[in-house]
Amino acid sequence: xxxxxxxxxxxxxxxxxxxxxxxxxxxxxxxxxxxxxxxxxxxxxxxxxxxxxxxxxxxxxxxxxxxxxxxxxxxxxxxxxxxxxxxxxxxxxxxxxxxxxxxxxxxxxxxxxxxxxxxxxxxxxxxxxxxxxxxxxxxxxxxxxxxxxxxxxxxxxxxxxxxxxxxxx
Numbered sequence: 001x002x003x004x005x006x007x008x009x010x011x012x013x014x015x016x017x018x019x020x021x022x023x024x025x026x027x028x029x030x031x032x033x034x035x036x037x038x039x040x041x042x043x044x045x046x047x048x049x050x051x052x053x054x055x056x057x058x059x060x061x062x063x064x065x066x067x068x069x070x071x072x073x074x075x076x077x078x079x080x081x082x083x084x085x086x087x088x089x090x091x092x093x094x095x096x097x098x099x100x101x102x103x104x105x106x107x108x109x110x111x112x113x114x115x116x117x118x119x120x121x122x123x124x125x126x127x128x129x130x131x132x133x134x135x136x137x138x139x140x141x142x143x144x145x146x147x148x149x150x151x152x153x154x155x156x157x158x159x160x161x162x163x164x165x166x167x168x169x
Contacts, residue, residue: 007055007056008053008054008055008060008061008086008089008091008094009053009054009055010051010052010053010094010095010097010098011051011052011054011098012047012048012050012051012052012102013042013043013044013047013050013051013052013062014043014044014047014052015040015043015044016043017039017043017052017059017062018036018037018039018040018042018043018044019036019039020059021039021042021043021052021059021062021064021081022034022036022039024059024060024061024062024081024083025039025062025079025081027083027084028081028082028083030116030118030119031079031081032079032153034079039064042064042078046064046065046066048102048104049065049066049067049075049099049102049104049105050062050063050064050065050066050099051063051095051098051099053082053086053091053094053095055085055086055091058083058085059083060082060083060085060086060091061080061081061082061083061086061091061092061094061095062079062080062081062095063077063078063079063080063081063092063095063096063099064077064078064079065077065078065099066078067104067105067108068112071110072107073107073108073109073110074108074109074110074111074112075099075100075105075108075110075111075112076111076112076113077096077111077112077113078113080092080095080113080122080125092125093125093128093129093132096111096125096129100164108164109162109163109164110160110161110162110163110164111126111129111160111161111162111164112158112159112160112161113126113158113159114142114143114156114157114158114159115139115156115157115159116153116154116155116156116157117154117155117157118154126159126161129161130161133161133162133164133165134165135161135162135163135164135165136161136162136163137159137160137161138159138160139157139158139159139160140157140158141155141156141157141158142156142157142158143155143156
């Protein structure tokens with residue numbers, strides 16, 4: 001484990017993190033920037049299934065996620081943002097571990113997310129997670145470029161990882 005990774009603090013986000021989350025996402029292309037209000041809600045209403053990563057007192061990572069209402073055994077990861085200051089040091093995996101270890105995720109057996117075909121970093125993260133958990137990874141188109149996104153955004157692949165065994169990671 002690198003010194004950076006060992007020094008990162010993973011915690012439940014707070015509403016006061018919303019503006020910092022917004023700025024972090026802005027600095028992490030190809031992520032779509034949501035409204036700051038959305039980031040405030042992610043950091044408050046969805047704080048139990050989201051995570052903030054701090055390094056030397058600075059927000060350097062954020063994952064927003066939620067339990068799918070109709071499927072309480074499924075955590076949907078909305079966005080993964082990692083500052084270039086700590087990119088490649090295991091912070092994204094550390095954040096996923098932190099969320100999955102929470103009591104709110106005790107019933108989670110599957111993790112879902114969407115990824116565009118060109119987002120190699122996200123593919124590597126979630127393929128790595130599936131390998132570490134020794135479980136399957138399936139994908140199919142969830143939101144089609146033309147049918148759902150008005151031709152203005154690449155198609156989003158639904159990635160489904162699981163089922164997880166009792167100790168997820």
